[in-house]
Amino acid sequence: MIPSCLSFASLLRSLRALAVILALLPGVSLWAQEPAGEQGYVLPPITDADKILLPADFNQVDFYLVTVDVGNQVWDNFGHTALRVVDRNSNSDLVFNWGLFDPSGGYVRFAVNFLRGILPYQLGVSPPAWEFGRYEREQRSVWQDKLNLSNAQKETLYKRLAWNLREENIVYDYQYFFDNCTTRVRDYLNEALGGRLQAQNRAPSQNTFRDEVLSHYASVPLVALSLDVLMNGNIDRRMSQWEQMFLPAQLRRELLSFPSDVTRNGQRIDMLEEPTVIMEFTPPVAGPNPYYLLLAGLLLPVLLLLLMFRRTSLASFSSQPGITLRNPALSYRVMGLLGVLISLCSGIYGLIMSFGWLASAHLDLHHNLNLLLFWPSDLLGLGYGVRWLLSGRACPVSAGWRSLLIFYLLAHILAALAYLLMGLTGMGGQEVGSLLLFVLPGLLGFAIVVWNTGFQAVRRIRFS
Known part of the structure; x- marks a missing residue:
């Protein structure tokens, strides 16, 4: 389901960007690998x-x-x-x-x-x-x-x-x-x-x-x-x-x-x-698998939101496509809660990984493949999540701003698909199986929900 406000030219630009990403994947894989071999502290000689x-x-x-x-x-x-x-x-x-x-x-x-x-x-x-x-x-x-x-x-x-x-x-x-x-x-x-x-x-x-x-x-x-x-x-x-x-x-x-x-x-x-x-004491007990919690807390609500899709006629003063959510008061608040949590987690993880790459002496925090999935800029989505949560309806935005937001979501989806390809083929040189299985489907599904129902582009009316 692709909104009408996304122009064919924008779609072509996005596909070209994906092609560039795919072309660079082998190089990224080689660049991301560290030389294997034992590492460690070398004992200095004992002086005096x-x-x-x-x-x-x-x-x-x-x-x-x-x-x-x-x-x-x-x-x-x-x-x-x-x-x-x-x-x-x-x-x-x-x-x-x-x-x-x-x-x-x-x-x-x-x-x-x-x-x-x-x-x-x-x-x-x-x-x-x-x-x-x-x-x-x-x-x-x-x-x-x-x-x-x-x-x-x-x-x-x-x-x-x-x-x-x-x-x-x-x-x-x-x-x-x-x-x-x-x-x-x-x-x-x-x-x-x-x-x-x-x-x-x-x-x-x-x-x-x-x-x-x-x-x-x-x-x-x-x-x-x-x-x-x-x-x-x-x-x-x-x-x-x-x-x-x-x-x-x-x-x-x-x-x-x-x-x-x-x-x-x-x-x-x-x-x-x-x-x-x-x-002797009892050691700490293992907690629940966090990925199972993510599966239940992310993918299941997203699937429910997808099931709430319904077609509607175009509003007189809106370019919003004919897709909305059943029971909007509840559905948009669920979407808002998910939006707040996803924006916080994705943005914070993205910030930490970016900071670690740029400013940390820990090489294990550099060139992380998960930066394709978690972006620091996702923190900006907090505002929209709060608006969905409080208002229980789509966020009204201008047609131009909505096009920009949709383009951002499309870029996220393309990066996630590149991440999927690198994870499945091993070209990324990083073990991401749990994220692919338990996190990626929910994030992609949420992007589709927001793309289709999150924003209402309102036309400005000029009175002569």
Whole structure:
């Protein structure tokens, strides 16, 4: 159903624009792909190692892997890893924690800094009672395992921790996949083991980064949905087993079966032993699938609105085509509510993706295929959504303005069709299957509803 106010010339221009988009798709696909391969933090050399004060006897020093379950905060959903160092030479017992940051600005500041790629985390050292007390207040399970290291390996790890405690090395730029509290422990252990941990875990895992993000944020569906929309195709490659150890539980799982260089009774023993449950709580429960909620909240109302279409005769002073909605008082208010929600969500997602591309250091927020679907300019549709919601009828606009609005909707539809093609063929290099299945049909249907019934072009009458 194409309104009569859309000229044939405008339609041709739009089709030419679609042809250009389709012609560029292969190039966009190649441009959007990031080089595959392991990424991560490269350990710098330990300077002035001879000035580090070492324990008298490393037989009296033990290292423990501390693994903390996921929590209820946005920044806790991957879990946490720390190192406990017990030195009986000096009767010290300390926990090294790379997960400290300044939360004083609240969620808004954290989100803005996250988008900008500015996340200064730091190493902190505290007694076990203080550290474990915090996790108890947060109701997060904690496991502790003794690390079986040779004295030479203990010395290497001890020197690295002492280097990290220097004032110039305490703060680091957090990267959620490649340099976090868990990868610091992983990398330091790998250094102590002479690179053996990484060398034996180069095989690809079964999961992509996106799989792990969606799995770990299942307890907060809105965050899971938003991350799925806002992160690009960089996170759609399969991780190596080494990269997968950015997750605390995965690092512990790998080390539980990893052989150490320590022998007992002539046999090499496992890297971890003496497993201890420090505390145990029920982990957060997965919420409903956000895409199922979108299907019910978006597509079903749109289908009902499409079923409410009916033909009418042209009004005397209107160029509105002969299509309107049955029971307009209710139908237009449903359309208005949908319009407000879609304009808000699409516009905000579009703004975040645009900002992330232009101003963020996070490469995973650049060149996002979902910008074809969510536009920052959609926020301007809020006004029309509110008018439909309050008035219960089509918005009266001039014929010229209505043509412009219809052209905007057509451009949206053409971009959505390009998105569909790229998603189905894989040319976009980004996993968008859930959006194609659960979101795109509703957005296209809503665009058709608004196109046909949303605006009433009123002719101006001149009196001579």
